[in-house]
Amino acid sequence: MHRPVEMVEVGARDGLQNEPELVPTETKIALIEQMMDTGARRIEVASFVHPKWVPQMADAEAVVAGLPKRDDVTYVGLVLNKRGLLRALDSRDSGGGIDEVGCVAVASDGFGEKNQGMGWEASIDVVRDICRLAHAEDMAVQATISVAFGDPFDGAVPMARVVDMAKRIAEENPKELALGDTIGVAVPAQVTELFSRLREAIPHIPLRAHFHNTRNTGIANVWAAYQAGVSIIDASLGGLGGCPFAPKATGNVATEDVVYMLAQSGVDSGLDLDRLIAAARWFEGKIGKPLPSMLARAGGFPTGQ
Template sequence: MSARKVTFVEVGPRDGLQNEKTIISTADKLELIRRSIAAGARRIEVSSFVNPKRVPQMADAEDVCAGLPQTDEVSFIGLVLNAKGAERAIATGRLHELGAVCVSTDSFSIANQGQTSDESVVAAKAIVTMAKAAGLRGQATIGASFGCPFEGEVSEDRVVAMAAALAEAGPIEVALADTIGVADPAHVSRLVRRVVEAVSPLPVRVHFHNTRGTGIANVWAAVEAGASVVDAALGGLGGCPFAPGAAGNVSSEDVIYMLHRAGVETGMDLAQLIEANRWLSGVMSRALPSMVVKAPPFPKTVQE
């Protein structure tokens, strides 16, 4: 076991909601952020600064930022895909981190960002540089690290090379995203170990979707392999508008339950997450995909 403590990133307000067809109100997004903070989240992806015509759910990015609580205890993250998005995010004056994204294959990168894979790496490095110039932190994620919806298998060597290139820009971490949920624990273990070695001493973050039911196992494999930062979304919501078949993120509640039972510290409060899940289910008018909230509490003190 490589880590007894991981940093948890709540991505529900952005990745959890971005694919929902029913527009969620700005007030409810801010309430989701508030409840995430109450549950212990200290890094939260609050919105993305993308074309609202392509991702209507994120059209209120500036309004969400304007309503963020004033606190020095939480790092608010804005996802950006290009310089224009970065400029918008910086202009809010309310964010602490910019999250840049590049993509492992040309086909998906063109669908997602209108540029080739190599061009997306250059753009991501530029965004990290912009963030630092503005006094913010920059992070970089490699989308479709474990497989592409258009091209299929992705070379591990390709992903490792991209990670090393991103590290040159000095981000706070490099993240591997299983955007379409095709990874398996063996693949995760191999790739995370290689990327940890390639970008050391930078931390490696992981982002898994549970499209095929392997998400929670992949989180565990990643942590064992040296990943020290883990993304998840409250309730297991999520998906990508430009990745056919992509399903929800791993659930925050399920990830925290697993890690806490295994003795890994996260700083999160499971009981508060379960309560937030019930609130969010009401907002969404449906039960959410996460499993822990559907099971009896164990141990029973978890909800006392």
């Protein structure tokens, strides 16, 4: 009836990267395996960044080495530069390792300088370089434009700049381009307009959406993005995460909250809501605190008596 959505599970990377506690390698692997049991088939598993900057991801190679080898699951590794890309490439062995890398341009200088040590223009070149190198090594690559809806230090981000960045990145043919609302400021009217402009500007590149629920607009933004033609959605189990460089940002939209909204709207995501709720409750026990997930509290639609 409706076109399906492909979910990208980012809890083990974007989620855990931004939790203050260090989570043991085996717990990360158990989380990723749990997500496969819920139906997840595309999973961000690690970020290949310097452990000095992101100690939560220091065990990236160990996590990847410990994952089950499965042809039907795409393991995604985040890389911010060539060094990270080389680590992701090195993880590959017979039938295992990283299947796809994600790279990130930043739409605003304030956040860019603090998070990646560069402004928006320089970040375009970094992403274009990673795309070229990845393609040369036969590694799938996708790109995200972060803080595309607002910057914690600079405030508003011009839409025309985001569209221009997207066009220049699209020249390197990433498998898809995402807009990231890294600090959770976007509203659906803005999401509709920006993704609609992107569809016109780069009609040949599939679009992905990455929302945080900091100001309670995350689910509304997912629906607006879907209606604007986006069919690939990032989310993290339980709403794990935040952002160390974005003051007071809370986690990604919770996978189970997104899946409830989609399922009740007749949109298939390939994920099982009851298993997601069970997984979120299980991981709350592992991490020793409640997560922002609302479906884990309330449960699904009442089935009646």
